[in-house]
Amino acid sequence: MPRDSLYSERIVWSGEPATVGTPSMYRAGAWLLAIMSADATLLAIAAARAAHLAPARLIIFAAWCATFALAIRMIPVIWSQAARFVVTDQHVIWARGTFKRTMQRDAISYARIQWSRHNPGVGDLELVRAVPAGVLHRGLTLVLQGVTAPDRVWSIVRGVPTTAAGGDGRRPLSQRLDDGERVLWSGQPTRSWRxxxxxxxxxxxxxxxxxxxxxxxxxxxxxxxxxxxxxxxxxxxxxxxxxxxxxxxxxxxxxxxxxxxxxxxxxxxxxxxxxDRSTRYLVTDRRVLIQRGHGEIHLDRSNVVDLMEEKGLYGGVDAYLIMDGPRSRGFAASGAFGPGERAKGFLPMLRGIHDVEGLRAALGQSAPLGRFRVSKPSAAGA
Incomplete structure (x- = not known):
C-alpha cells in the first residue's frame, strides 16, 4: 500500500481534476476587460479618423485590458489543472508540485459540494473547518476542484463505504444516502411573494x-x-x-x-x-443534508450540538446549526456567530422553515450519546 511522503501515512485515495473551469467571478472580469479593450480600440479608430488625434494611449489601454483579460481567464485554470489530491489515514492533502495544503480528516466540520452545470458527474468538493465564534471566527477550507463523483470522495474522507447511487448530481440527496441511512425529518423554505x-x-x-x-x-x-x-x-x-x-x-x-x-x-x-424552489433540507440518523440548486452541504450529525432560531426575514424561522469539533467550538452562521450573507458559498443553516419542533426532535433523536442540547427557542424566533 503506497504511503504519503509528507506524513508517511497510508494513502486511501488519490485523484486529480477531471475538468477545471474558470470561477464565475473571474470569467465575468475577463469578459468585462475584453469588452473594454474592444471599446477602447473602436474609440481609437474613431478619434484617429475623425479628429486626427494620436490613438497611442487608447491602443495601449486596449492592449493592457486584453492582456489582463487573458490572464484572468487562463491563470486559474492552469494553476488548478496541475493539482493533485490525496486522502491518507488522517489527512486530506492538496498538492501542486512542492506546494501542499493539508487538513486533518477528524477536524473537518462539514463539506460543500458544487456540482458542474455541464457535467453532472463532476464537481468541486470544499472541506470546511469552522473554528471559534465571535471576533475569533474564521473558517479554514480546502477545495478539491473538478473531481469525479465528489460525494463519493467525501464518503471516503468520512471513512464510510461509497454507494452505487453516488456520483450523479442530478439525483436528489434522498436517493444518495449511505447504506442503511434513514431520513428522520425533511423540509424546505417557505414559498411566499415576499x-x-x-x-x-x-x-x-x-x-x-x-x-x-x-x-x-x-x-x-x-x-x-x-x-x-x-x-x-x-x-x-x-x-x-x-x-x-x-x-x-x-x-x-x-x-x-x-x-x-x-x-x-x-x-x-x-x-x-x-x-428556494430547488432547496431541500434532510436530517437523517447520521447527517444533516442541504441541497440548494447545484450546491450541497453534507454535515455529520455528531458535529451538531445546538440549534439557534431567528424569525425569518421572508417568513418562517431561520435555524442556525451550532457545531462542535476538535478545537473548534460554537460555530453558527449569523450575527456575532459568523459572517452571514457575506460568506462565500452557502452555510449550514435552514432558512424559512415552519416545523422547527420536528427539526429539534429529529436532531435530538439522532444525537450520539445525548450531545445535542434541546434548548428553548430564542426571543428572536418566538
Whole structure:
C-alpha cells in the first residue's frame, strides 16, 4: 500500500481534476476587460479618423485590458489543472508540485459540494473547518476542484463505504444516502411573494446597483444619440469606418451596462425565489443534508450540538446549526456567530422553515450519546 511522503501515512485515495473551469467571478472580469479593450480600440479608430488625434494611449489601454483579460481567464485554470489530491489515514492533502495544503480528516466540520452545470458527474468538493465564534471566527477550507463523483470522495474522507447511487448530481440527496441511512425529518423554505422583495441589506444593495447600471445605460444612449446626429450633420457618411466605429463603441458600452444591471437584478431579486424552489433540507440518523440548486452541504450529525432560531426575514424561522469539533467550538452562521450573507458559498443553516419542533426532535433523536442540547427557542424566533 503506497504511503504519503509528507506524513508517511497510508494513502486511501488519490485523484486529480477531471475538468477545471474558470470561477464565475473571474470569467465575468475577463469578459468585462475584453469588452473594454474592444471599446477602447473602436474609440481609437474613431478619434484617429475623425479628429486626427494620436490613438497611442487608447491602443495601449486596449492592449493592457486584453492582456489582463487573458490572464484572468487562463491563470486559474492552469494553476488548478496541475493539482493533485490525496486522502491518507488522517489527512486530506492538496498538492501542486512542492506546494501542499493539508487538513486533518477528524477536524473537518462539514463539506460543500458544487456540482458542474455541464457535467453532472463532476464537481468541486470544499472541506470546511469552522473554528471559534465571535471576533475569533474564521473558517479554514480546502477545495478539491473538478473531481469525479465528489460525494463519493467525501464518503471516503468520512471513512464510510461509497454507494452505487453516488456520483450523479442530478439525483436528489434522498436517493444518495449511505447504506442503511434513514431520513428522520425533511423540509424546505417557505414559498411566499415576499421572497421576490430585496429585504436583506445585501439584496437591497445589489438591486440598487442594478438600477444605477440601467440609469447609466440610459444616460449613455441619451449622450450618444446627439453625438451621432451631429456627426451626420457634419457630413460623415453612415457607412464610414469613423461613424460605424463610434456607434459600435457606444453600443458596447450600453450593452455592458445593461448586462451588468441585469446580472445585479438577477442576484438581488430573482435568484433567491428560484433557488428556494430547488432547496431541500434532510436530517437523517447520521447527517444533516442541504441541497440548494447545484450546491450541497453534507454535515455529520455528531458535529451538531445546538440549534439557534431567528424569525425569518421572508417568513418562517431561520435555524442556525451550532457545531462542535476538535478545537473548534460554537460555530453558527449569523450575527456575532459568523459572517452571514457575506460568506462565500452557502452555510449550514435552514432558512424559512415552519416545523422547527420536528427539526429539534429529529436532531435530538439522532444525537450520539445525548450531545445535542434541546434548548428553548430564542426571543428572536418566538
Amino acid at each position: 421572497a421576490w422583495l430585496p429585504l436583506s441589506t445585501r439584496r437591497l444593495l445589489t438591486t440598487t446597483l442594478a438600477v444605477a447600471c440601467f440609469a447609466a445605460a440610459v444616460r449613455s444612449v441619451s449622450t450618444g444619440v446627439p453625438i451621432g446626429s451631429r456627426l451626420l450633420h457634419a457630413g460623415v457618411p453612415v457607412v464610414s469606418l469613423t461613424f460605424l466605429a463610434l456607434v459600435a463603441a457606444f453600443a458596447l458600452t450600453v450593452g455592458v451596462l445593461a448586462a451588468i444591471g441585469g446580472a445585479f437584478l438577477y442576484q438581488g431579486v430573482v435568484r433567491k425565489p428560484l433557488l
